[in-house]
Amino acid sequence: MKSSLVMARLLRVLGGWRSYCSKRQQERVSDDFVETLKAVVGEPNVSIAAAVREQHGHDESMHRCSPPDAVVWPQNVEQVSQLAALCYDHSIPIIPFGTGTGMEGGVNAIQGGICFNLTRMDRVLELNADDFSVTVEPGVTHKALNSYLRDSGLWFPVDPGADASLCGMAATGASGTNAVRYGTMLENVINLEVVLANGKILYTSGQGRRFRKSSAGYNLTGLFVGSEGTLGLITTATLRLHGIPEATVAAVCPFPSIQAAVDSTVQILQSGVQVARIEFLDDVMMDACNKYSGLTNAVAPTLFLEFHGSNQGLREQLQRAEEITQQNGSSHFTWSKELEERKQLWAARHNAWYATLALRPGCKGYSTDVCVPISRLPEIIVETKEDLKASGLTGPLVGHVGDGNFHCILVFNTEDADEHRRVMEFGKRLGRKALAMNGTCTGEHGIGLGKRQLLKEEIGPEAMETMRQIKAVLDPKNLMNPGKVL
Amino acid sequence: MKSSLVMARLLRVLGGWRSYCSKRQQERVSDDFVETLKAVVGEPNVSIAAAVREQHGHDESMHRCSPPDAVVWPQNVEQVSQLAALCYDHSIPIIPFGTGTGMEGGVNAIQGGICFNLTRMDRVLELNADDFSVTVEPGVTHKALNSYLRDSGLWFPVDPGADASLCGMAATGASGTNAVRYGTMLENVINLEVVLANGKILYTSGQGRRFRKSSAGYNLTGLFVGSEGTLGLITTATLRLHGIPEATVAAVCPFPSIQAAVDSTVQILQSGVQVARIEFLDDVMMDACNKYSGLTNAVAPTLFLEFHGSNQGLREQLQRAEEITQQNGSSHFTWSKELEERKQLWAARHNAWYATLALRPGCKGYSTDVCVPISRLPEIIVETKEDLKASGLTGPLVGHVGDGNFHCILVFNTEDADEHRRVMEFGKRLGRKALAMNGTCTGEHGIGLGKRQLLKEEIGPEAMETMRQIKAVLDPKNLMNPGKVL
Numbered sequence: 001m002k003s004s005l006v007m008a009r010l011l012r013v014l015g016g017w018r019s020y021c022s023k024r025q026q027e028r029v030s031d032d033f034v035e036t037l038k039a040v041v042g043e044p045n046v047s048i049a050a051a052v053r054e055q056h057g058h059d060e061s062m063h064r065c066s067p068p069d070a071v072v073w074p075q076n077v078e079q080v081s082q083l084a085a086l087c088y089d090h091s092i093p094i095i096p097f098g099t100g101t102g103m104e105g106g107v108n109a110i111q112g113g114i115c116f117n118l119t120r121m122d123r124v125l126e127l128n129a130d131d132f133s134v135t136v137e138p139g140v141t142h143k144a145l146n147s148y149l150r151d152s153g154l155w156f157p158v159d160p161g162a163d164a165s166l167c168g169m170a171a172t173g174a175s176g177t178n179a180v181r182y183g184t185m186l187e188n189v190i191n192l193e194v195v196l197a198n199g200k201i202l203y204t205s206g207q208g209r210r211f212r213k214s215s216a217g218y219n220l221t222g223l224f225v226g227s228e229g230t231l232g233l234i235t236t237a238t239l240r241l242h243g244i245p246e247a248t249v250a251a252v253c254p255f256p257s258i259q260a261a262v263d264s265t266v267q268i269l270q271s272g273v274q275v276a277r278i279e280f281l282d283d284v285m286m287d288a289c290n291k292y293s294g295l296t297n298a299v300a301p302t303l304f305l306e307f308h309g310s311n312q313g314l315r316e317q318l319q320r321a322e323e324i325t326q327q328n329g330s331s332h333f334t335w336s337k338e339l340e341e342r343k344q345l346w347a348a349r350h351n352a353w354y355a356t357l358a359l360r361p362g363c364k365g366y367s368t369d370v371c372v373p374i375s376r377l378p379e380i381i382v383e384t385k386e387d388l389k390a391s392g393l394t395g396p397l398v399g400h401v402g403d404g405n406f407h408c409i410l411v412f413n414t415e416d417a418d419e420h421r422r423v424m425e426f427g428k429r430l431g432r433k434a435l436a437m438n439g440t441c442t443g444e445h446g447i448g449l450g451k452r453q454l455l456k457e458e459i460g461p462e463a464m465e466t467m468r469q470i471k472a473v474l475d476p477k478n479l480m481n482p483g484k485v486l
Numbered sequence: 487m488k489s490s491l492v493m494a495r496l497l498r499v500l501g502g503w504r505s506y507c508s509k510r511q512q513e514r515v516s517d518d519f520v521e522t523l524k525a526v527v528g529e530p531n532v533s534i535a536a537a538v539r540e541q542h543g544h545d546e547s548m549h550r551c552s553p554p555d556a557v558v559w560p561q562n563v564e565q566v567s568q569l570a571a572l573c574y575d576h577s578i579p580i581i582p583f584g585t586g587t588g589m590e591g592g593v594n595a596i597q598g599g600i601c602f603n604l605t606r607m608d609r610v611l612e613l614n615a616d617d618f619s620v621t622v623e624p625g626v627t628h629k630a631l632n633s634y635l636r637d638s639g640l641w642f643p644v645d646p647g648a649d650a651s652l653c654g655m656a657a658t659g660a661s662g663t664n665a666v667r668y669g670t671m672l673e674n675v676i677n678l679e680v681v682l683a684n685g686k687i688l689y690t691s692g693q694g695r696r697f698r699k700s701s702a703g704y705n706l707t708g709l710f711v712g713s714e715g716t717l718g719l720i721t722t723a724t725l726r727l728h729g730i731p732e733a734t735v736a737a738v739c740p741f742p743s744i745q746a747a748v749d750s751t752v753q754i755l756q757s758g759v760q761v762a763r764i765e766f767l768d769d770v771m772m773d774a775c776n777k778y779s780g781l782t783n784a785v786a787p788t789l790f791l792e793f794h795g796s797n798q799g800l801r802e803q804l805q806r807a808e809e810i811t812q813q814n815g816s817s818h819f820t821w822s823k824e825l826e827e828r829k830q831l832w833a834a835r836h837n838a839w840y841a842t843l844a845l846r847p848g849c850k851g852y853s854t855d856v857c858v859p860i861s862r863l864p865e866i867i868v869e870t871k872e873d874l875k876a877s878g879l880t881g882p883l884v885g886h887v888g889d890g891n892f893h894c895i896l897v898f899n900t901e902d903a904d905e906h907r908r909v910m911e912f913g914k915r916l917g918r919k920a921l922a923m924n925g926t927c928t929g930e931h932g933i934g935l936g937k938r939q940l941l942k943e944e945i946g947p948e949a950m951e952t953m954r955q956i957k958a959v960l961d962p963k964n965l966m967n968p969g970k971v972l
Binding site: 128130131132133153154172173174175179183184186187196200201202203204205206207208209210211212213214215216217218219220222223225226227231243244245246266269270271272274308309310312313316317320371372373374375403404405435438439440441442443444445446447451454455458459460462463464466467469470471472473474485486 | 696701795
């Protein structure tokens with residue numbers, strides 16, 4: 001088919017699609033190519049509808065929507081492989097898509113291309129309870145997995161808040177509130193099945209392997225975890241499971257100062273108390289959560305804690321944690337073993353995002369994410385609050401303080417260009433503050449689109465060059481989620 | 487200098503060096519080159535003495551000694567960088583050397599070249615107690631670090647048995663008895679300073695960074711951990727530290743069968759008891775340890791356990807562990823909080839190697855290393871014992887059973903070609919048994935020289951090709967510890 005004819009057809013098919021969406025390269029995907037996609041996955045599993053494309057052109061972040069040229073829903077790894085090989089032959093970008101709950105524009109199709117929506121591959125393939133492992137397809141979310149595991153005595157603890165897909169969580173190196181005890185995705189992924197840009201299928205630890213540890217060759221699993229879809233499409237993940245603790249207790253504790261809250265955290269960690277979650281909320285965030293979730297906590301720097309263990313062991317852990325918080329000036333340490341009360345507490349924590357949005361109805365949110373050595377937390381949090389004030393911005397703070405990781409949830413009027421600019425500048429300054437304190441510009445949200453400059457500053461030219469070399473050798477045509485991370 | 491002259495000098499200098507050592511490429515290193523090395527590190531820090539080279543041509547394994555052409559002792563990273571750049575310019579292999587306590591021939595200079603002995607870089611550079619991190623040079627061993635940390639309330643738990651250097655342990659992805667609770671090197675390395683083959687210096691997480699977690703870019707730290715010196719020289723490691731537990735209890739428990747010991751292990755792990763070590767010894771190994779270390783344990787499949795926690799919490803953990811072992815048919819569960827008794831127990835465990843060698847004085851040992859899903863352990867252990875019997879080999883079994891990882895320590899007469907052959911064939915069969923059970927051919931010893939064929943079988947052609955591509959792009963001249971892993 002001549003290119004002018006292709007163009008004419010495309011313009012007809014794509015007519016009326018022009019929207020606010022950016023940089024779409026409509027000429028990339030011919031309708032012949034769309035037909036080829038349909039031949040692989042069946043007509044109902046391909047869409048070029050504007051609404052569908054736009055829905056797949058963004059995540060939960062403030063990055064401008066960039067829709068793909070088409071969306072495909074493969075049903076199995078063979079289809080993913082065939083589709084990737086087709087894209088490879090035609091040099092068309094490939095963008096993996098899970099639940100779209102990312103925070104740094106990781107799924108935005110900034111160079112157009114085909115969005116691979118993997119959520120229709122949603123089986124739990126193999127549970128090996130005695131070996132504490134499970135293998136899942138990309139459509140299985142962490143909540144769906146834990147629901148599946150209900151009667152097994154096991155659970156998967158990594159919980160980023162949103163009900164994200166487990167393979168997506170592997171792709172972004174997610175973590176969340178339980179990481180202080182159970183680790184991040186990095187520590188909980190055993191093996192990945194990955195489709196490379198050229199359609200070849202790779203098992204990062206070898207096909208079917210599900211050992212707890214190995215020192216056989218290079219750690220490809222760790223390389224693909226957190227690669228944000230830029231090296232390959234994750235089509236199954238084998239994950240490490242944990243025994244459900246006999247008992248769980250949640251506690252809330254307000255402090256006279258940020259320093260007192262962080263000092264308590266360090267001392268609790270040093271004391272050997274096996275805290276499962278230890279979350280910090282600043283006074284503004286505590287106030288917002290009180291209002292949104294109907295709580296009556298003191299408006300002060302606050303820790304939400306959770307302890308997992310045996311009934312008897314928990315008593316001792318609680319007692320020790322309470323002693324430490326009292327020594328740091330806290331006068332209240334309220335705790336509960338009741339499921340409902342605990343649920344309410346963690347629902348309030350996980351609703352921090354919505355509680356913040358409710359502070360300024362009609363505004364949009366942007367959740368930043370930095371991580372510093374824990375000893376630097378009081379300093380960076382105090383400086384951040386001063387910066388917010390000086391910049392005239394609304395941004396409550398909440399964080400996984402046991403890991404030195406915290407978020408500032410900025411709510412701002414996207415129509416107000418000046419406020420938008422101030423938010424962006426604030427985000428960059430916060431990232432650089434973290435870097436100046438030996439920290440990282442992202443503890444768990446990833447680089448995506450928004451932090452590529454900060455990544456360069458963080459890791460330096462040699463590491464950057466090494467990452468570029470690895471990308472170039474695994475994806476020589478730069479088709480896997482192009483424009484992200486590097 | 488003309489090449490004939492170089493050769494004449496070399497032959498003079500190297501005269502009399504011919505030994506049993508294999509495949510040395512003497513023509514690689516001219517005495518002019520040796521002078522250049524001396525100009526970088528000073529004359530006392532370069533050696534071409536035969537005894538020194540032979541000492542650096544092997545580790546603790548049975549692989550034939552392959553001495554390097556020269557040994558250098560750099561004093562700092564700048565010297566390592568300059569030396570590497572020199573080797574790179576002259577296309578001379580670079581072999582990193584720590585304590586030489588590896589088990590798979592990782593330091594043998596099978597293509598000759600320059601051995602970089604890094605043990606004179608032995609400073610603890612930075613301790614950040616509040617942040618649970620420390621940065622060490624390559625000469626610091628794990629025992630030296632724990633001695634340094636004595637008064638800090640912190641410790642570094644990864645302990646492979648031998649007093650290996652921490653950077654060497656990072657290079658081989660070491661683990662050991664505490665891994666079931668504290669993880670392997672992979673989970674405990676935060677950042678690495680690495681000198682690449684061309685002399686460039688890379689920080690895997692960015693210079694000076696020491697956060698607990700990050701999702702910034704590709705996980706280069708995890709790529710270099712376990713790369714066995716084939717991608718670069720590790721010149722500092724930033725490590726994660728842990729709080730010293732308030733109390734420690736060790737326990738010993740014999741079982742009527744291997745199955746009962748492994749069932750107890752799985753149930754203890756599932757019960758949420760936070761076991762810090764859980765080691766299995768078969769009857770032959772228990773007998774050998776009794777004799778060597780003057781113990782009086784029953785000659786039966788046995789678990790050595792250790793629990794870390796608070797005084798009160800430990801009582802409960804012990805009680806629960808004892809209940810589980812009783813349910814599985816064990817009649818004795820003896821435990822001790824006394825430091826001396828615990829030391830004696832773990833010394834006996836760590837002396838398993840020598841206890842085994844003492845079974846056949848004058849013979850050599852070979853410690854195999856496989857790891858399987860824990861549910862497959864009884865089967866593979868029983869099959870392995872049958873195989874040993876059928877092969878007429880002496881090989882007690884010992885292992886980190888909580889991780890599904892175990893070793894068979896074979897003692898054999900190296901002069902007996904037939905026995906040597908049977909040992910090699912047994913090792914291959916055991917590796918393949920582990921692979922057939924979804925396991926790995928090495929849980930912690932690495933691939934080195936001996937398991938390159940098994941690695942191919944384990945990970946498959948695509949993963950192998952990906953590893954080769956990564957190696958080629960980071961070390962295009964194949965100078966970094968050539969002939970290992972891939």
